[in-house]
Amino acid sequence: LIAILVATAGIQALAAAAVGQAEAGSMGEDPLLGAFYGINFGQIAAFAFGASALSAEFHNGALRTTLTAVPNRTWLYLSKMAMVGGLAFLVGQLAAVATFVGGQAFMGPYTLEVGSPGTYRAMFGCGAYITLMAL
Template identity: 70%
Template sequence: MSTALPTRPVLHSEWIKIRSLRGSFAALITILAATAGIQALAAAAIGRAERGALGEDPLFAAYYGILWGQIAAMAFGTTVLSAEFHNGALRTSLAAVPGRTRFYLSKMAVIGGLALVVGQVTGLLTFVAGQAFMGPYAIHLGDPGTYRSIVGSGLYLTLIALFAAGLTAVLRSGALVLSLLIPFVLMVSFIVGAATGGPAEFLPDRAGQLVMHGQADGRLGPWSGLGVLALWTGASLTGGWLAVRRRAA
């Protein structure tokens, strides 16, 4: 397995690909801009209107913007992978990196690493920017759960990006993956959650977002919820690896 692990030249080549693809790089930057920007705008508009204006859970309300930033994370994961399935790009990539496992692990390592760095910065700026406009309803760094939610929000965005990337490797279509995931996280997950309660706790987005909640009412806690999302992501990445290994380029 050591012969299939990523090497510095391969990782560097994957970074060059992402940097040169405007759609992928723009999606990466949009994770930060959308999450922190929407949070600040929402807090400035209605944050001081009344307690709970952005949500009953003050800690999760501090990450209202992540509901939109996660779409950018999905777009980042999908565009990086989908670029390989156009115009014979995958054949060219595999000619440069003949080991399919090394190629796949390198790509996912770069996606995960970039998403993690941007996600952690996003988590901190989202919290700080949003609370700056909350007036008397603001929560502060050091309050219960704040550090955990900041770190956890970055991990959440990272796992969502990798989850989308793995699905794209399976389906070979970024557009198809986004057309499935975006309605799912924006509508289906909430509808199912309201209708069935228990089983919805284990949906990837709802479980993962528990790390940003002040209190968890169900069977999952903040870190166990993030663990459920990690399992979904692991399954997606495994499926993507099998698809890349077995299918013709």
């Protein structure tokens, strides 16, 4: 989970520094694309988190103990998905805020305000995206 935050915020700072040096007019029509570029790299950590969280019990026979405690596999997998999804959404939202705020320090003339059109929607979307990638 920490890797998601580090990957998104760290890569975003590097990408924002490059965006801040870009020529005027080269950013295209969507300035939010540059503001949330780091999320693309956070998805790799989200994949790893989801895969390891859902498959960790297959190692050393721990799945037998789990299925003895919760014999209904539907509830078992739904509860795992709820925990992984909830944690991923929380970390995804934190990563979205860290990516946006941290990246704005380096974006130069392309800096966006928190209340800019589409910013809140993009922040929520980043959390939802990271959640879906973890599941």
